[in-house]
Amino acid sequence: MTEKEQRRQVLSLSETLRGFEKSLGFKNDIKWISAIVITLYHVAAVYWSYHYAFPVKWQTILFAILMYIISGFGITGGAHRLWTHRAFKATLPLKLFFLAAFASAGQNSLEQWVRDHRVHHKYSDTEADPHNANRGLFFSHIGWLMLKKNDQVLIRGKQLDMTDITGDPLLRFYNKYFIYFKLLFCYILPTTLTIYLWGENWRCAVAWQCFIRFLGMFHSELTVNSLAHAYGYKPYNKNIVPRENRFVAFVTLGEGWHNYHHVFPFDYKAAEHFDLFNFGTYFIRLFNKIGWAYDLREATPEMINSTAKRLGDGTPVHFPLHDY
Structure with missing residues (x-):
């Protein structure tokens, strides 16, 4: 096949996909x-979890839960409350912990995460919101990750002041090599530790760390964009x-x-009260x-x-177990 024919096939495929998108x-x-x-x-x-998640050692389940909490705190405490909203300040040791924890969650880079979330707050549930809830539950939950950003999202994102992130030498280094940190802390280290510390079968270790734990936290975080904009x-x-x-x-x-x-996006508690569910505030x-x-x-x-x-x-807000 000549180069010209190859180019023609690629263009034809692109036109087909664009037509498919429009038809949907x-x-x-x-x-x-x-x-x-x-x-x-x-x-x-x-498939993998159905075939290899069991039998499983109790240490594997416990470690998966621990990694779920650590990766979750990397999102809520680090990416969200510290870097996006600057709700508090942190020393270098805590920043390093947050960065490792955030990498373990397997998200987009910290810079992308902060930019998307700041745009979301400033233009919440409009066409400039990356995961506009008015476009439906699927879109606001995970569909937005499968689609290119529209012009309004891109324009508003470029207008944001991100110098606190891009001008920080530590965060510049982290974002530059983020893919390697993500592979290390989200997949390689948790799986390897599961195998070598208590002798778990490697297939089972992959099931619990790379699939069950990772996707559990991934979808939990996405419910903030979907369920928390639809029910409550x-x-x-x-x-x-x-x-x-509450869920x-x-x-x-x-x-x-x-x-x-x-x-009140600046509040470090992300809630009026400190209650049983607000583990992020406890940490x-x-x-x-x-x-x-x-x-x-x-x-x-x-x-x-x-x-x-x-x-x-x-609506009364006297549900929390603990007040200030």
Whole structure:
């Protein structure tokens, strides 16, 4: 086949895919490589876990739960509350812990994560929101990762001030080599430790670390964009889409009190109260006690009560087990 014929086939395939996208009614072009990889990863996870996840040693399950918590804290404590919202400050040891923990979650790079989330907050549930909940539950949960960003998302993302991330030498180095950190902390180290520390079968180790634990945290984090924008109540501002969702709060270590978080995004607790589900706040307070986390920002009770009375839906918020 000549080079000209090859070029003609590629163009023909591109036109076919674009026509397929339009026939499905997509507003954005499909990122076919991402869509295929995400789909196949889930198919492989079901097949592999069905055949190799059991029998399993109790240490393997316990370590998978531990890695779920660590990777979750890397997202909620590090990428979200520290770097996106600057809700508190951290010493170098805590930053390094957060970076390793975030890498273990297998997300996009920290810079991408922060940019997407800042755009989400500034233009929540509009066409400039990367995971606009008004486009449906599937899109806001995982579909947005399979599609190219529309023009509004790209424009607003470029307009954001990201100098606190791009100008930090530590974060520049981290983002430059992020793919290697992700491979190491998300897949290689957890799986290898599972095999060599207590002699787990390698197939079982892969099932629990690369599939069950990873996808468990992956989808838990995505529920903040989907379920917490679709189900729940709005005690702080009834005029916005984000809601308080206890299930989301549980699986994400405290990120489900989403109506409050969108009203007071700077609050390090991401909730009015510290309750049983808000493990992220517990961890931050623990590091605060040893001096690794400091300058914790939070909304005052007067500010919260005033906003809730003016804008809330009247839902009582006396569910937490612990107050300030």
